[in-house]
Amino acid sequence: MNITRVEVTTQFHPELPLELIPRQVEDFTMDKTPCCFVLRKPESEHCVVLNLTGALVWQMCEGRYSVGEIIEVLKEAYPDAAGAMDKDVFRTLDQLYDEGVVTLY
Numbered sequence: 001m002n003i004t005r006v007e008v009t010t011q012f013h014p015e016l017p018l019e020l021i022p023r024q025v026e027d028f029t030m031d032k033t034p035c036c037f038v039l040r041k042p043e044s045e046h047c048v049v050l051n052l053t054g055a056l057v058w059q060m061c062e063g064r065y066s067v068g069e070i071i072e073v074l075k076e077a078y079p080d081a082a083g084a085m086d087k088d089v090f091r092t093l094d095q096l097y098d099e100g101v102v103t104l105y
Helices: 052-060 067-077 079-098
Strands: 002-005 022-024 029-032 037-040 046-050 102-104
Touching: 022 079, 029 052, 037 052, 046 052, 052 067, 052 079, 067 079, 079 102
Parallel strands: 002 046
Antiparallel strands: 022 102, 029 037, 037 046
16 A cells, blocks of 8 residues: 655645645545545555545645635634645645645636
């Protein structure tokens, strides 16, 4: 099984347009484990391990919310982390895109 752990890194796309709409790639499902969340695609060995932020961002990538809207919703839900939310969402979306679990329109 090919397992990839998505962790926040120092590199991200700082100019990711806020109007882009991220969408989940079909057939991936998310399971919660005691320590994290795991994205799996049936009949594939590809798995992606997410932390809570990654899981929240991935769940919002349903084609209804823009990058900017995702950031605003998460800032409202987690006001103590609002100052870093832009960077966290940009990093997470970059990594989810790199792993092939979201597309950006």
